[in-house]
Amino acid sequence: MSALRILVSVKRVPAPGAQITLTADARAIDARNLGFTTSPHEECAVEEAIRLVDTHGGDITVLTVGPPEADEQLRYAISVGAHHAIRVGNEEIASGEDPDPQATARAIADAVLALEAEAGVFDVLLFGNESADSGGFQVGVRVARALGRPIVNGIKAIDIADGVLTARRECDTGFEVYRMPLPAAVGVKEGINLPRYATLPGRLRAKKADVQTIDASPPRGGLATVQFATPAVEVTETVLLGTGADAAGAVVDLLSELGLA
Amino acid sequence: MSNPVLVFIDHDRGAVGDDTRQAFAFARACLPDAAVAAVVIGGDTTPAVTGADTIWHVRHAELDDYAPEAWGDALHQLAAEVTPSAIVTTGTERGNEVLAHVAAIADEPFAANVVAATPGAPWQIRRARWGGSLLEDATLTAVLPILSCALHAYPSDPSTTSTTSTTSNPNVAEFVPVLQPDAGRTRIVDRVQVAEGITLTTAPVVVSGGRGVGSEEGFAAIEALAELLGGAVGCSRVVTNQGWRPHADQVGQTGKRVAPDLYIACGISGAIQHWVGMQAAKQILAINLDRDAPMVTKADYAVIGDLHEVIPAIVDEIRRRRAAT
The missing domain is CATH 3.40.50.1220 (TPP-binding domain)
Structure with a gap:
């Protein structure tokens, strides 16, 4: 079994559950008091890369398109087992602009080609199925298409044997199975694994690790943010059916009314 | 009369879900003057999808079971022939995946998670972001606008039912794409059944x-x-x-x-x-x-x-x- 070269693409996003406030002009989110993390599907992609390399040997490059603050997410990946960290950006991205999906994909595809020209083709490119903040469902597909690699999204299990990647995708009644020749790309979903926590030696290694930067100025795509808005809060009159076990009668009355009990 | 709007039909070997009706509702809300053309990819039988004005049945040996790359290639080729005013669907796993492929091939933008859209140059759209905790107003500048609506954002019209059957439908047209030999490389090769009967997404x-x-x-x-x-x-x-x-x-x-x-x-x-x-x-x-x-x-x-x-x-x-x- 030959060693695998794996690249994982990650994005720095506001922590799930964070209370997000907008800037005064509503054109951006106010990041000053916000906690950030790696987008959940991508955290699982990093973990999956570590498990694949544990089995097959090889090395892991983690890449992000983002501001210098995103080094925090790259270092997290190093702390749990990734080997190389790459941050792709430019002045606008550094100042907090979130590039559109077409521009993001072009920047990643160009960076992958540059890295491959130096050190060889990546056997596997891992993406998150969609980012937690933008939810575009497309960057991985665009990168794979640009590079001519097969890609399947929504993957919750990966096995690699004899140069073939077998991927399982959850559907309503079970799993669909896909098989792709390497090199290939996969859009990973949370649930493929439970990500590990960093060890103390891992964190020390991450602190000292180099983050390589790549400049990119891809042309803008056709989707442009104008402003953000907070959804109207729905006011619901909650009918209190009771407290504790004594409420059971009222609950079953309701279930009967709905034709369920 | 504007050009038709193509609605990608997410089906699994002929079986469709409520998301198809949501997709029609989305198409008619965005483009009330356009004819709604359903696109059913794969399958031998002529599909009868009610709720659309016309149906494109896209047929090719590589398309019989779900294959995201080949389905994307096929839909892109159909769009090149029809020049629709937009391609839309509901944001199911397959809906988003196939439209992402079409957008990547055409190098056009793709707006997912849409909750409101007004056509124009550019389109004005509203998307759900951060899991729905914020809304984004955006412009979509495209020759071929490609959009998926957020699941359940467009309530389905109960008067339309979506089924596939063997009955002939006068409004069905066939389209046979030209696919590369490796287009089917991401096809489903097997299925593993875990659940039977009631499932989480269909349970009452x-x-x-x-x-x-x-x-x-x-x-x-x-x-x-x-x-x-x-x-x-x-x-x-x-x-x-x-x-x-x-x-x-x-x-x-x-x-x-x-x-x-x-x-x-x-x-x-x-x-x-x-x-x-x-x-x-x-x-x-x-x-x-x-x-x-x-x-x-x-x-x-x-x-x-x-x-x-x-x-x-x-x-x-x-x-x-x-x-x-």
Whole structure:
């Protein structure tokens, strides 16, 4: 079994559950008091890369398109087992602009080609199925298409044997199975694994690790943010059916009314 | 009369879900003057999808089972021939995946999670972001606009039913794309059946547990209630992170989106990431110790109390009444 070269693409996003406030002009989110993390599907992609390399040997490059603050997410990946960290950006991205999906994909595809020209083709490119903040469902597909690699999204299990990647995708009644020749790309979903926590030696290694930067100025795509808005809060009159076990009668009355009990 | 709008039909070997009706509702809301042309890719039989003005049946040996790259190639080629005013679908896993491929091939933008859209140059769209906790107003500048609506954002029109059958339909046109030899390299090669009968996304009732359930064993009462009601068991993200339930049961932003007749939320606080997965439920019953929990204040009905006492009492009461009749 030959060693695998794996690249994982990650994005720095506001922590799930964070209370997000907008800037005064509503054109951006106010990041000053916000906690950030790696987008959940991508955290699982990093973990999956570590498990694949544990089995097959090889090395892991983690890449992000983002501001210098995103080094925090790259270092997290190093702390749990990734080997190389790459941050792709430019002045606008550094100042907090979130590039559109077409521009993001072009920047990643160009960076992958540059890295491959130096050190060889990546056997596997891992993406998150969609980012937690933008939810575009497309960057991985665009990168794979640009590079001519097969890609399947929504993957919750990966096995690699004899140069073939077998991927399982959850559907309503079970799993669909896909098989792709390497090199290939996969859009990973949370649930493929439970990500590990960093060890103390891992964190020390991450602190000292180099983050390589790549400049990119891809042309803008056709989707442009104008402003953000907070959804109207729905006011619901909650009918209190009771407290504790004594409420059971009222609950079953309701279930009967709905034709369920 | 503008050019037709192509609606990608997400089907699995001929079977379609409610998302197809949502896609038609989305298409007609965006482009009320355009003819709605359903695109059914694959299958031998001529599909009869009601709710569309015309149907394109796209046929090729590589397209018979779902193959995201080949389906994207085929839809892109059809669009090049038809020059539609837009390609739309509902944001299912396959809907988003196939439209992402079409957008990548055409090098056009693709707007997912759309909750409102007005055509123009550019299109003005509104998207749900951060799992629905914020809305984004954006412009979509495209020769070929490609959009998917957020699941359940466009209620389906009950007058349209979507089925595939062998009856001939006068409005069906065939399209045969020219595919590269390796276009089918990402085809489904096998299926593993895990669940039978009622599933989380189709169940009329979902009984769902959160942090308050406290353990894997704590779900026994929730399972009993779900079984009595002919429903399915769901859970929040913290539950799968704790390993109490498989991830397949998770409802929310990174799990499944459900829209049952009744959602019973047991010990779930109701963070936005969970809420977006079940907000389309017709009725919500919250069982929670904390009367100020968001799930309680946003629910239609609530019981304040310890779910470990309340749920067994409900189970007993249902059994008692059934035994009495």
